[in-house]
Amino acid sequence: MECILEGEIVGILACSNNRRRAMTVDKPSLKQAFGFLKGNLAYDSLDKEFNAPLPFEDETGYIECVATSERARGKGVSTALFKHVMQELPYRNYILEVVDTNSTAIRLxxxxxxxxxxxxxxxxxxxxxxKERIYLQWIKG
Incomplete structure (x- = not known):
């Protein structure tokens, strides 16, 4: 899902499930971007994080990534993306992970x-x- 403002993408939200990941990494792309050695090392360290199946039930959507461009921050872009996804996708439960230092995201x-x-x-x-990864969930009422 993306948000476009004045013809420019200013926000994205990636939602995965237990059958398909929204964001994956592949070895050939990483090797092309970083070279043989660094590409292989990057793949080995990112493979489990981005390619492994998620251990959730069918009714669960996993918010894998949320990002807003700097110029659009504070204008409701992430809120609009979340509301759209939470209303339109078929999941009853949404889970996400955030690091403890990201206080802006935690507040949102x-x-x-x-x-x-x-x-x-x-x-x-x-x-x-x-220091910590914080896991949050939202359940449709």
């Missing part, structure tokens, strides 16, 4: 009605710049 998700159900401490948190 809670405003939309998402509730925290799990936290997972991150290994190598100093290198990654965050």
């Amino acid at each position: 998700y809670k405003k939309l009605g998402f509730e925290e159900f799990k936290r997972k401490r991150e290994k190598l948190s100093r290198l990654k710049g965050f």
